[in-house]
Amino acid sequence: xxxxxxxxxxxxxxxxxxxxxxxxxxxxxxxxxxxxxxxxxxxxxxxxxxxxxxxxxxxxxxxxxxxxxxxxxxxxxxxxxxxxxxxxxxxxxxxxxxxxxxxxxxxxxxxxxxxxxxxxxxxxxxxxxxxxxxxxxxxxxxxxxxxxxxxxxxxxxxxxxxxxxxxxxxxxxxxxxxxxxxxxxxxxxxxxxxxxxxxxxxxxxxxxxxxxxxxxxxxxxxxxxxxxxxxxxxxxxxxxxxxxxxxxxxxxxxxxxxxxxxxxxxxxxxxxxxxx
Amino acid sequence: xxxxxxxxxxxxxxxxxxxxxxxxxxxxxxxxxxxxxxxxxxxxxxxxxxxxxxxxxxxxxxxxxxxxxxxxxxxxxxxxxxxxxxxxxxxxxxxxxxxxxxxxxxxxxxxxxxxxxxxxxxxxxxxxxxxxxxxxxxxxxxxxxxxxxxxxxxxxxxxxxxxxxxxxxxxxxxxxxxxxxxxxxxxxxxxxxxxxxxxxxxxxxxxxxxxxxxxxxxxxxxxxxxxxxxxxxxxxxxxxxxxxxxxxx
Ligand SMILES: Nc1ncnc2c1ncn2[C@@H]1O[C@H](COP(=O)(O)OP(=O)(O)O)[C@@H](O)[C@H]1O
Ligand SMILES: [Mg+2]
Numbered sequence: 001x002x003x004x005x006x007x008x009x010x011x012x013x014x015x016x017x018x019x020x021x022x023x024x025x026x027x028x029x030x031x032x033x034x035x036x037x038x039x040x041x042x043x044x045x046x047x048x049x050x051x052x053x054x055x056x057x058x059x060x061x062x063x064x065x066x067x068x069x070x071x072x073x074x075x076x077x078x079x080x081x082x083x084x085x086x087x088x089x090x091x092x093x094x095x096x097x098x099x100x101x102x103x104x105x106x107x108x109x110x111x112x113x114x115x116x117x118x119x120x121x122x123x124x125x126x127x128x129x130x131x132x133x134x135x136x137x138x139x140x141x142x143x144x145x146x147x148x149x150x151x152x153x154x155x156x157x158x159x160x161x162x163x164x165x166x167x168x169x170x171x172x173x174x175x176x177x178x179x180x181x182x183x184x185x186x187x188x189x190x191x192x193x194x195x196x197x198x199x200x201x202x203x204x205x206x207x208x209x210x211x212x213x214x215x216x217x218x219x220x221x222x223x224x225x226x227x228x229x230x231x232x233x234x235x236x237x238x239x240x241x242x243x244x245x246x247x248x249x250x251x252x253x254x255x256x257x258x259x260x261x262x263x264x265x266x267x268x269x270x271x272x273x274x275x276x
Numbered sequence: 277x278x279x280x281x282x283x284x285x286x287x288x289x290x291x292x293x294x295x296x297x298x299x300x301x302x303x304x305x306x307x308x309x310x311x312x313x314x315x316x317x318x319x320x321x322x323x324x325x326x327x328x329x330x331x332x333x334x335x336x337x338x339x340x341x342x343x344x345x346x347x348x349x350x351x352x353x354x355x356x357x358x359x360x361x362x363x364x365x366x367x368x369x370x371x372x373x374x375x376x377x378x379x380x381x382x383x384x385x386x387x388x389x390x391x392x393x394x395x396x397x398x399x400x401x402x403x404x405x406x407x408x409x410x411x412x413x414x415x416x417x418x419x420x421x422x423x424x425x426x427x428x429x430x431x432x433x434x435x436x437x438x439x440x441x442x443x444x445x446x447x448x449x450x451x452x453x454x455x456x457x458x459x460x461x462x463x464x465x466x467x468x469x470x471x472x473x474x475x476x477x478x479x480x481x482x483x484x485x486x487x488x489x490x491x492x493x494x495x496x497x498x499x500x501x502x503x504x505x506x507x508x509x510x511x512x513x514x515x516x517x518x519x520x521x522x523x524x525x
Contacts, residue, residue, distance in 0.1 A: 092333060163369035167431070170328065170365070171382040171438060172358035181381070186372050 034255060038248035046249055051217040056243045058250050060219040061233035064134070065257075067220065068213065068229055069202045071138035072145060077195055079142075080149030081184075088157040089179050109147040113201075116144040117208035125212055135223040137213025144208055145198040152194025156187035189268055196265040203257055206231045230254050279304040279442050279472040280325060285339035287320060287496075289332065294320050296496045298339070302489075304441075307464060307473045309483035309504065312493035313519070318476040319366075321493070322444050325474065326361040327354060343442075359386055362435035364445040368427035370419035370434070375402075375411050378419045378430060382438035397437050404470075405433035406463050425456025429463065436467075443467070445475040449482065461486050480520055484508050492516045 045055040083101075091098045120140030130136045160183050168178040184191075206229075214226030215236055228236065230250060237247035280302040287295035295317050302308050310318040323329045324341060327348060341348050348357055359382070370378050379398040380388075388394055398415070402408040407429040411422070419430055428448055435443060445464075449457040464473055464486055477483050483490050484504060491501035492513075500507065500516045511517040 161369075163365060163367055164371055166328065166331075166363075166365060167369045167371065167434075168381070168385075169331065170326065170358060170363035171385055171434070172355040173381070173385045174355060177385060182371055 031255065034248060034251045037245070038250075038252035041245045041249035042252060043249075046246060050219075056217075056237060056246045058230060058233055058246075058253060060217055061228050061230045061250070062253070063219050064213075064227035065203060065229040065231075068134055068138050068141065068209075068227065069199055071134065071223070072141040072202055073195065073198070075139065075142035076146045076149050076198065080146050080194075081153045081191060083150050084153035084157055085179055085184075088154055089175065089183065105147040105150055109151065112207075113144060113205055114207040114211075116140055117211035119143070120208060120212035130224065132212065132214030132216075132226040133224045134213055134220050134227050137209050137227070138223075140208050140212040141202050141205060144205070145201055148198050148201065149194050152197065153187070153191045156190025156194070157183055159190065160186045189271065192268050193265055196261060196268070200258065200261050200265075203229070203254070203261065204231055205229070206235045210235075230257065277304045278302060279343065280474075281340075281342045281345075282324075283340045283342075285321075285324065285337070285341060287317075287324060287329070287338075288336045290334040294496050295324070298496075298498055300491065300498060300501065302472070302474060304472045305469060306488040307468050307475065307486055308489045308491065309487035310474070310476045310491050310493060311478065311480055311483050311519070312499075314478060316493040317496040318478075318493050319446050320496075322363075322446055322474065322476050325442070325444055326358050326363055328363065330354070355385070359438045360440055361442045361444060362438065362440035364428070364431050364435055364443065364448050366447045367451055368424055368431050370422070370427050370430050372418065372420055374416050375419045375422070375430065376415040379434050379437045382434060386438060401433040401437035402430075404436050404467065405429045406459070406466070407433060423456070425452050425459060428452060428456070428460060432460070432463065436471075440471065442472045442474065445473070447476050447478065450478070457482075480508075492519065494519070 046057055047059050048055050048057045049059055051057045051060050087098055087101060117140060120136055120143070124130050124136035124139050125132060128136075130139075164182050164186065165178055168182045173181070209229060209232050213228065213232070215228045215232060216226035217228055217233065217236075218225075220227040231254060234247050234250040234254060237243045237250060278301045280300070282298055282300045282302075285295055285298040286293070298321060310321065312318055320329070324337060325343075325348075329335045329337065337349060343357070343361065346352065371381060373381075376398055379401050380394045383394060383397050388397065399408065399412075402411060407426060410426060411430070414421075419427065422430060428451075432443075432445075432448075449460050452460070461482065464475065467473060468488075475483075475487065487504045489501065490504045490507045492499045492507070492511075492515075494515055500511060500513045502512075507516065508520055511520060
């Protein structure tokens with residue numbers, strides 16, 4: 001009996017270690033692979049201000065990434081937060097419409113991004129006539145991240161204890177003041193964490209953008225121009241095959257951006273953990 | 277003089293008849309204690325006095341509740357009602373902000389903006405709640421860093437900061453240790469000349485120690501009420517006697 005338990009324990013430990021080693025190994029391999037392949041090509045010309053088919057500069061893509069991300073957030077974040085506030089604070093609990101909205105939201109969150117791309121192509125690019133543009137891309141991404149922003153905001157708002165709401169009402173504060181002075185500040189770290197997740201999705205997105213923002217590699221001067229983000233840039237370089245090395249270099253930059261975003265979200269998570 | 281006059285009050289949570297034909301006059305500048313076994317409707321009744329039941333869906337109220345002769349279920353301004361009738365809850369609930377901002381929340385809600393006015397109100401409220409000496413050096417630090425007993429006195433200070441006439445307290449010491457409880461009881465006795473205090477407690481010694489009038493609830497009805505000493509010494513009703521001698525509940 002004792003021996004048997006011991007051997008099963010050893011097997012379990014071995015499995016655990018293998019799994020852990022595999023996870024770390026794959027991640028390390030991936031990162032090291034990208035770094036080795038990419039770093040040698042991180043040349044100044046890759047960062048020149050304008051793109052030519054010669055230097056395949058990623059600077060315009062970096063700028064476009066920031067612009068598209070910002071624009072998507074400007075659209076999706078207020079919508080998502082206000083929707084969450086409505087669902088949690090104003091809608092009557094057990095309301096049918098609320099249940100429907102929640103279900104829709106969960107379904108939307110599970111849809112592959114290329115479907116959103118197709119929708120953007122049909123609706124923003126086609127029906128609204130915005131063409132391949134920053135605006136079409138940002139709107140498509142906004143639709144894509146809306147469920148994520150809304151769900152995380154909802155969870156953060158629901159996690160705010162009712163005793164604080166009662167305390168505020170008990171002092172004569174109305175619902176609006178209670179929401180803006182008590183509930184939202186308390187929910188802010190959770191909401192922010194959701195926004196950062198959304199940024200991560202935007203930065204990593206290609207499928208939905210190929211169909212909507214197009215692949216022009218210059219810095220857009222109006223929202224109606226086509227532009228490519230870093231991910232799309234990398235995809236284009238790799239798939240065209242002429243500049244795969246620069247594609248790896250772009251991957252390095254993308255990796256750095258993603259790591260920065262993760263560090264930021266970890267920092268925020270730690271700060272809100274410390275507060276409680 | 278009475279602060280509250282309640283007549284023929286019925287309260288329903290959906291189909292559940294939680295308060296049955298409650299009529300009661302509550303004296304001003306006195307401590308009134310509500311006692312009774314848990315689930316008998318003490319909190320529910322307390323919450324009808326500042327209309328916190330409005331937040332409960334499916335809650336229906338019939339009858340009249342008058343505050344200084346004004347029907348609070350008529351066209352009264354809710355915010356003003358809750359300024360006049362403050363509330364302290366069972367579990368200390370300071371907001372996740374500084375001590376100062378906690379106390380200033382109420383006055384700011386009611387339009388006080390000037391820094392020096394707020395400073396004076398905060399200091400006054402904290403002194404009234406006998407917690408000034410403990411927090412005067414940490415007004416800017418988070419209120420959630422205080423001990424449980426301090427948090428509850430802070431909540432009392434927060435309620436006092438809007439200069440209420442009535443203070444409702446729902447088992448304010450049930451989550452506290454005996455020393456903190458003692459401090460709060462002392463505090464309530466000190467506040468008794470300035471405010472009408474209504475306290476729910478299921479600690480009968482507490483009711484006997486601090487209240488002038490005691491009201492005994494059972495299953496949503498008032499069984500008996502009167503001067504605390506009399507009620508505890510010579511209860512008129514058999515069920516009151518059974519409860520205060522610990523034979524049920
Ligand atoms: N929001 C609510 N919805 C439905 N029933 C409730 C609600 N709040 C309280 N009750 C019921 O009303 C009765 C009185 O509750 P309460 O006033 O909290 O009692 P007490 O404070 O005396 O312990 C209990 O039976 C309780 O289950
Ligand atoms: Mg209660």
